[in-house]
Amino acid sequence: MRLLTNSFARQVSVKTFRATYTPVGRNAISVVAGRKSYATVANAPLAEKLKVNGDRLWNDLHYTAHWSAPSPGGLTRLCATDYDKQARDWFRDQVLALGADYKVNATGTQFALIKGEDMSIPPIAMGSHLDSVATGGKFDGPLGVIGGLEVLRSMKEQGIKTRAPLVLINWTNEEGARFFPLLGSSIVYAGQSTVKAAHASLSNDHSGITMGSELARIGYVGDGPNTFEEFPISAHFEIHCEQASDLEKAGKPVGWVEGWQGMTWYSMEFKGEDGHANTYPMAKRKDALLGAAKVITELEKVAFENKGDSTVTNILSGPWGACNIQSNTKLSFCLMNKDGVAQEAMGQAIEKRVKDIAALHGLELEMKRDIHLLPGDFWPEAIDCVKRACGDKGIGSRTGTGHDSTMTTTLVPTAMVFVRAKDGLSHTAKEWSDKDDCTEGALALGKSVLNFDELMRTKAATV
Amino acid sequence: MRLLTNSFARQVSVKTFRATYTPVGRNAISVVAGRKSYATVANAPLAEKLKVNGDRLWNDLHYTAHWSAPSPGGLTRLCATDYDKQARDWFRDQVLALGADYKVNATGTQFALIKGEDMSIPPIAMGSHLDSVATGGKFDGPLGVIGGLEVLRSMKEQGIKTRAPLVLINWTNEEGARFFPLLGSSIVYAGQSTVKAAHASLSNDHSGITMGSELARIGYVGDGPNTFEEFPISAHFEIHCEQASDLEKAGKPVGWVEGWQGMTWYSMEFKGEDGHANTYPMAKRKDALLGAAKVITELEKVAFENKGDSTVTNILSGPWGACNIQSNTKLSFCLMNKDGVAQEAMGQAIEKRVKDIAALHGLELEMKRDIHLLPGDFWPEAIDCVKRACGDKGIGSRTGTGHDSTMTTTLVPTAMVFVRAKDGLSHTAKEWSDKDDCTEGALALGKSVLNFDELMRTKAATV
Numbered sequence: 001m002r003l004l005t006n007s008f009a010r011q012v013s014v015k016t017f018r019a020t021y022t023p024v025g026r027n028a029i030s031v032v033a034g035r036k037s038y039a040t041v042a043n044a045p046l047a048e049k050l051k052v053n054g055d056r057l058w059n060d061l062h063y064t065a066h067w068s069a070p071s072p073g074g075l076t077r078l079c080a081t082d083y084d085k086q087a088r089d090w091f092r093d094q095v096l097a098l099g100a101d102y103k104v105n106a107t108g109t110q111f112a113l114i115k116g117e118d119m120s121i122p123p124i125a126m127g128s129h130l131d132s133v134a135t136g137g138k139f140d141g142p143l144g145v146i147g148g149l150e151v152l153r154s155m156k157e158q159g160i161k162t163r164a165p166l167v168l169i170n171w172t173n174e175e176g177a178r179f180f181p182l183l184g185s186s187i188v189y190a191g192q193s194t195v196k197a198a199h200a201s202l203s204n205d206h207s208g209i210t211m212g213s214e215l216a217r218i219g220y221v222g223d224g225p226n227t228f229e230e231f232p233i234s235a236h237f238e239i240h241c242e243q244a245s246d247l248e249k250a251g252k253p254v255g256w257v258e259g260w261q262g263m264t265w266y267s268m269e270f271k272g273e274d275g276h277a278n279t280y281p282m283a284k285r286k287d288a289l290l291g292a293a294k295v296i297t298e299l300e301k302v303a304f305e306n307k308g309d310s311t312v313t314n315i316l317s318g319p320w321g322a323c324n325i326q327s328n329t330k331l332s333f334c335l336m337n338k339d340g341v342a343q344e345a346m347g348q349a350i351e352k353r354v355k356d357i358a359a360l361h362g363l364e365l366e367m368k369r370d371i372h373l374l375p376g377d378f379w380p381e382a383i384d385c386v387k388r389a390c391g392d393k394g395i396g397s398r399t400g401t402g403h404d405s406t407m408t409t410t411l412v413p414t415a416m417v418f419v420r421a422k423d424g425l426s427h428t429a430k431e432w433s434d435k436d437d438c439t440e441g442a443l444a445l446g447k448s449v450l451n452f453d454e455l456m457r458t459k460a461a462t463v
Numbered sequence: 464m465r466l467l468t469n470s471f472a473r474q475v476s477v478k479t480f481r482a483t484y485t486p487v488g489r490n491a492i493s494v495v496a497g498r499k500s501y502a503t504v505a506n507a508p509l510a511e512k513l514k515v516n517g518d519r520l521w522n523d524l525h526y527t528a529h530w531s532a533p534s535p536g537g538l539t540r541l542c543a544t545d546y547d548k549q550a551r552d553w554f555r556d557q558v559l560a561l562g563a564d565y566k567v568n569a570t571g572t573q574f575a576l577i578k579g580e581d582m583s584i585p586p587i588a589m590g591s592h593l594d595s596v597a598t599g600g601k602f603d604g605p606l607g608v609i610g611g612l613e614v615l616r617s618m619k620e621q622g623i624k625t626r627a628p629l630v631l632i633n634w635t636n637e638e639g640a641r642f643f644p645l646l647g648s649s650i651v652y653a654g655q656s657t658v659k660a661a662h663a664s665l666s667n668d669h670s671g672i673t674m675g676s677e678l679a680r681i682g683y684v685g686d687g688p689n690t691f692e693e694f695p696i697s698a699h700f701e702i703h704c705e706q707a708s709d710l711e712k713a714g715k716p717v718g719w720v721e722g723w724q725g726m727t728w729y730s731m732e733f734k735g736e737d738g739h740a741n742t743y744p745m746a747k748r749k750d751a752l753l754g755a756a757k758v759i760t761e762l763e764k765v766a767f768e769n770k771g772d773s774t775v776t777n778i779l780s781g782p783w784g785a786c787n788i789q790s791n792t793k794l795s796f797c798l799m800n801k802d803g804v805a806q807e808a809m810g811q812a813i814e815k816r817v818k819d820i821a822a823l824h825g826l827e828l829e830m831k832r833d834i835h836l837l838p839g840d841f842w843p844e845a846i847d848c849v850k851r852a853c854g855d856k857g858i859g860s861r862t863g864t865g866h867d868s869t870m871t872t873t874l875v876p877t878a879m880v881f882v883r884a885k886d887g888l889s890h891t892a893k894e895w896s897d898k899d900d901c902t903e904g905a906l907a908l909g910k911s912v913l914n915f916d917e918l919m920r921t922k923a924a925t926v
Binding site for chain 1: 597645668724726736738739744747753759774777785799862888
């Protein structure tokens with residue numbers, strides 16, 4: 001592995017960066033009217049020049065998908081598995097071939113820094129993740145990273161140089177599929193968790209394996225920057241398959257993502273009493289699984305009552321065997337809502353019902369709200385860069401889930417490019433975006449970056 | 464390991480046995496009035512002489528319980544684990560010290576044959592199991608085996624010789640806790656399954672481990688008799704903790720078990736569709752876990768509607784992680800009823816509701832009724848032997864679950880001795896029977912065997 005010397009250390013400190021960069025309209029972030037005030041103007045001159053190679057992008061998307069546990073048509077590349085190592089090694093080789101300054105940080109995230117005209121400016125980032133869920137498709141994650149790689153390759157070939165440096169990031173464990181919690185590395189970067197906590201993230205298979213030990217096993221605990229403080233960026237852009245049907249319905253290949261719906265994750269555990277499955281009368285039991293089943297059915301009602309969605313994503317129940325009342329049951333679930341008030345109401349409703357069910361069945365309850373994210377908007381100036389990049393090929397859209405961009409947006413101007421997805425399917429082998437749409441997505445990503453670079457240049461000139 | 468020569472081969476063939484033994488009233492087995500016609504008479508003369516050593520029994524029950532995974536106050540000795548091997552080795556050493564002819568069969572069941580006056584008669588069996596459920600107590604299983612051992616030891620010390628030989632049996636995997644199905648060896652003995660099927664029984668932890676491979680690992684695949692055809696017995700008696708509260712309410716230490724309630728076991732699987740936990744709308748989903756939760760809540764209703772009980776004993780759901788709709792969920796459950804008509808009604812009701820839930824959520828369904836046991840009665844003459852043995856210290860009772868005796872009763876006169884249990888608790892570390900009650904149980908077991916031996920002698924004399 002080739003590590004270029006010290007280029008990461010040459011970045012300006014975050015303090016300097018914050019002093020020099022004035023975000024536009026960050027305070028107005030949740031006000032839709034505020035966003036409207038950013039007039040759509042033409043793309044930056046360099047953005048108008050950019051082309052991308054759709055064949056190369058498409059080939060790499062499918063080629064890299066062979067680093068996967070068996071999953072016909074899909075992708076099963078859980079974080080820090082051998083398959084993940086293979087995809088990471090490939091990424092390293094590709095960015096080194098581009099002449100990037102390459103680093104891996106302590107949570108396994110890979111950074112590929114490309115020089116800009118002015119190395120005193122924090123780089124503009126493109127990022128997503130190469131690891132996947134257990135039943136993943138080929139697009140959720142890889143399209144963002146390989147799309148960013150295609151932008152870098154095309155810029156190099158076409159001699160397009162940015163004023164700010166660029167950085168392509170392969171974030172670790174965005175999904176939380178193998179290790180909980182999700183956004184496993186970008187949450188550390190955003191200062192909302194620590195390397196220590198990320199390393200201690202437990203495997204969802206209850207084997208006791210941690211993300212830290214598995215990253216070490218595949219050789220991906222590096223000395224690169226872990227936090228925004230250590231390695232600030234100017235902005236973050238990400239392509240992602242839409243995971244919904246708005247673009248498909250509108251007949252548009254791409255979209256600018258204006259914000260996200262509210263999402264809350266809970267984990268809970270019922271403790272009841274052991275007993276004989278055949279002989280102990282139901283009226284006397286403390287059956288943890290029966291209680292959990294009632295929570296699951298209540299979660300369906302709470303979602304419908306509040307015009308939201310809910311999903312139980314994990315259940316573990318014991319003891320073992322064919323002859324015991326279940327005395328211990330654990331659940332993980334999430335609540336989604338586009339409306340913040342309804343999102344809060346869903347949480348309050350299910351918390352009350354879980355407590356009522358515990359009381360009815362005499363169960364001990366432990367319940368924890370692991371993540372609580374109210375609906376919010378990305379940064380207006382970043383959205384505007386993507387909107388101009390999409391032009392009339394796109395529409396405005398919103399994401400229903402969390403991404404690494406959900407973390408970077410707490411720090412710097414961030415927005416996303418959506419690519420049309422078939423039937424809104426995601427996290428399944430059936431996940432699909434057409435080649436032309438992926439090409440449009442990568443092009444919009446590159447143009448967004450160039451638009452933001454131009455925006456920073458203009459602002460610097462007017463200061 | 465000392466294997467006495469050929470004594471097992473010297474048993475009469477089952478054909479000869481069946482020709483010589485005329486069961487009393489087997490045809491009237493489900494008719495309560497039929498049982499009443501057996502007048503209670505005095506115990507056999509040898510039964511009146513028998514004493515047992517309650518201290519020795521109590522000490523061995525607690526001593527052997529240390530071969531267990533950590534389980535404060537209880538017993539976790541799953542079938543074919545290292546703990547199980549230790550308890551089996553101890554059993555072997557005890558019966559060899561008594562001069563028993565000792566054999567292990569292909570499914571790991573241990574036989575200890577004690578000579579009788581007439582070795583042409585099939586032995587009278589005492590049997591139960593030393594292996595336990597995951598959250599077991601010290602009594603369910605071990606009391607039956609160690610109680611039988613105490614009877615053999617006391618008879619030897621007191622010079623009590625039976626006409627028929629006796630055999631003490633440690634049956635393998637009665638519970639089905641580690642490997643499904645339950646009654647794992649006695650079901651083969653009764654000709655309702657095969658050694659091959661028993662060896663293929665899969666671990667309930669979904670590791671793919673089988674009972675056959677684990678028995679081989681601990682050195683308990685032997686060449687002893689596997690079936691009643693190979694090694695017939697004349698009768699089977701078993702002590703067991705009551706697992707209910709009838710004796711406790713009646714203030715009696717022991718009971719004669721007249722029969723069992725109906726029990727049906729099902730396994731089922733819902734297959735739905737993969738999808739993103741946050742973004743895919745609930746209305747379009749095929750959520751296997753949501754369907755399974757509704758089955759669990761319906762099982763509660765079906766039990767109440769039919770004055771029975773139901774228990775879900777296992778749930779396994781996937782895929783893995785915090786970000787996926789559950790597309791595959793497996794359940795195991797059982798239905799219990801004292802009334803055969805109501806038992807059938809419960810099965811029909813839940814089968815219909817499971818199908819309705821599958822249709823509502825668009826789920827593929829696989830469902831199998833693994834075991835279906837209608838309520839039934841043990842053999843009147845065997846019950847009568849136990850009833851006389853209990854005398855005024857006992858009452859009639861019924862068991863709510865399956866035992867190895869449930870298999871032997873399909874072949875030969877079988878009955879059980881119940882021992883008073885605290886609060887009806889079983890399959891929990893809180894399972895408890897007092898020392899004096901265990902002693903009464905072992906005494907009743909020994910007397911029952913001697914009563915049956917006398918009954919066979921009388922019948923042989925009158926033929």
